[in-house]
């Protein structure tokens with residue numbers, strides 16, 4: 459991820475993929491030009507890198523020139539195209555190929571056609587490295603298109619956002635949804651996860667997604683996903699990860715204006731952690747941290763036995779059941795600790811002390827993310 463001015467961009471097309479695309483365009487155009495010497499006209503500023511790589515790869519003699527037009531302000535294409543440097547040589551009778559970095563609304567292309575209207579060129583062809591079909595509002599033919607892309611703002615390889623990003627060798631795409639703080643919260647039974655999740659929710663305007671609650675909600679309300687999940691449970695089978703992920707996705711979408719999410723009860727396996735990463739990625743977002751409340755086993759046992767006296771929960775009253783639940787927790791979460799540690803995202807937080815002390819420790823971790 460990179461930041462230019464106030465906005466974040468994520469990797470979109472690698473340097474290598476750009477190179478392959480440019481090569482393909484070169485091959486196609488060289489083939490069509492046969493023995494003619496074409497004049498390649500780059501449209502500045504954006505096309506400088508494309509033109510440079512393109513002509514270096516071009517296998518036969520050619521001429522190169524530029525015109526300089528400006529239409530973009532910030533993230534938006536404007537109707538008002540300014541011609542800053544026009545054509546400086548006679549192109550009558552020549553085969554001309556326009557080399558554009560990107561065609562968006564087509565306003566710039568219209569200005570190009572206006573410029574060439576009285577030039578008496580033999581042939582005017584349009585080649586663009588990138589093309590946004592959803593944004594294009596004109597009907598000029600595009601003879602060579604390197605790659606169609608969605609209608610999202612990109613930078614790199616000559617393309618800029620308010621002056622920055624032209625120098626990047628690869629293409630980056632604007633991140634649209636920017637959930638900032640997404641946490642996976644872990645803690646053995648009795649660690650105080652529920653209590654702390656409530657504080658985090660309020661302090662950081664996060665939405666707490668407890669997988670258990672999500673399942674109960676979907677099943678109780680007989681949603682399509684709930685019914686699907688239930689059909690597996692009724693057969694005594696595990697609910698496939700994809701069903702769970704689809705439910706979590708629905709929760710995330712319901713809360714599009716949240717600052718982020720606390721995932722609780724998911725993931726439990728490596729495959730689920732990968733699926734969650736993929737889900738967040740599809741939202742232009744990511745898991746920022748796995749936070750695990752760490753509490754010594756003996757303290758947990760005492761806490762749970764204490765809780766058992768008043769809660770009436772049977773599994774809180776029996777010491778050996780408590781101990782096996784704790785053992786089970788460490789067995790299951792060890793792989794996830796490794797998974798998030800490998801991404802530098804694992805944070806263990808001491809869960810012994812007053813509720814307020816623990817809250818402060820959690821806040822300290824989150825504030826550094």
Ligand code: IMP
Pocket residue numbers: 501504529530535536558559560561562563564565566567610611612613617618619
């Ligand atoms: P059009 O006139 O709307 O077709 O836009 C063409 C010009 O706008 C390009 O030559 C770029 O300079 C600029 N442009 C269009 N889309 C983008 C983008 O996603 N990133 C950066 N510049 C863009």
Ligand code: MG
Pocket residue numbers: 501502503504505558559560566
């Ligand atoms: Mg341009």
